[in-house]
Amino acid sequence: MDNKIVFDRIRNDINMNDVVLYLKGSAVFPQCGFSAAVVQVFNHLGVAYKDFNVMEDNELREGIKAFADWPTLPQVYVKGEFIGGCDITREMFASGELQALLQEKGIKMSNAA
Amino acid sequence: MAMDAQDIARMIREGVPGAVVEIEDLRGDGEHYAAYVRSAAFVGKSRVQQHQMVFAALKGKMGTELHALAVHTIPVTEQEG
Numbered sequence: 001m002d003n004k005i006v007f008d009r010i011r012n013d014i015n016m017n018d019v020v021l022y023l024k025g026s027a028v029f030p031q032c033g034f035s036a037a038v039v040q041v042f043n044h045l046g047v048a049y050k051d052f053n054v055m056e057d058n059e060l061r062e063g064i065k066a067f068a069d070w071p072t073l074p075q076v077y078v079k080g081e082f083i084g085g086c087d088i089t090r091e092m093f094a095s096g097e098l099q100a101l102l103q104e105k106g107i108k109m110s111n112a113a
Numbered sequence: 114m115a116m117d118a119q120d121i122a123r124m125i126r127e128g129v130p131g132a133v134v135e136i137e138d139l140r141g142d143g144e145h146y147a148a149y150v151r152s153a154a155f156v157g158k159s160r161v162q163q164h165q166m167v168f169a170a171l172k173g174k175m176g177t178e179l180h181a182l183a184v185h186t187i188p189v190t191e192q193e194g
Contacts (some may be wrong), residue, residue, distance in 0.1 A: 034181075070161070071168055071176030087183050088160045 006063030011080075018107050019049035020077040022064050027051040034086035035074040041093045046110030047102060079105045116178055118146060121171070128170020130154040139183070147183040155188035163188070 014020050019042065025031030027039045027049070042049050054061035054073055065071055068082045076083040078101060083089065092098035102109055118136040125134045125148060132152040139145040148167070155163040163186035168175045175182065 065176065069165060071173070072180065082161060084161050084164065087185060088164065091160070091185070 003063055003066050006059050007067055009060070010064060010067050013050065013052065014077040014080045017050035018079055018105070019047055019102075021049050021051045022054055022060070022073055022075040022077075023051050024053075024055055024073045026053045031055060032073070034072075037086050038074045038076060038089050041089055041098070044111070045093075045099065045102070047107060078102065078107065116174065117143065121146060121148060121179070121182065124172065124174075125150055125167055125170045128172070129166050132170075133189075145181045145183075146179075147185065149185045149187065151187045151189045153189055155186050156190065158188070160186065 021027065021035075021038055021042065023030055023032075023035040023039065025035055027043075030036035030039055039051070052060060054064060061073070064073070064075055068075055070082070070085065072085055074086055074089075076085070076089050083092070083098075083101070089098065092101070099109065118138060122134040122136050126132050129150060129152050131154060132150050134151075135149040137147040137149070139147055150167055154166065158166070164184050167184050167186060171179060
């Protein structure tokens with residue numbers, strides 16, 4: 001599978017949006033508990049994000065895994081950088097590292113816990 | 114066919130140097146596990162890199178046979194046990 005096209009697309013999306021969530025399902029209707037948990041963290045912090053539903057786009061679903069060398073969804077990107085999946089996002093939220101990272105990158109959190 | 118806890122623990126131990134592995138069966142359905150992996154090999158590595166080491170140890174099963182495995186990596190300074 002030639003990844004160039006989908007990688008270019010991904011690079012564009014993660015550079016055009018401060019926070020990007022690649023999900024199984026949409027942010028409004030997540031189709032998996034892990035994706036729902038990641039959405040919950042960012043909703044709780046009041047952070048604006050762009051979500052992509054990989055279930056509607058198989059090329060993206062496989063491309064994003066190759067792009068990050070990460071075999072599962074969801075995937076979280078902040079300012080173009082891969083942060084991790086659900087476990088890492090929740091761990092960073094619990095320790096406050098996620099809030100610190102977002103602050104450091106100048107990303108607005110309307111209700112930082 | 115999902116994997117059982119011992120297989121998961123064994124693969125991680127074999128693939129991550131000095132790993133001490135604990136598997137928690139979250140729902141008793143043979144699908145939802147949490148793996149707590151302690152290793153000195155994680156020291157100095159980012160969380161993403163630590164998790165990628167565990168995924169590599171699981172040789173492509175993460176995201177296929179294992180789609181509901183929660184991974185928690187714990188860098189340890191001196192090797193335990």
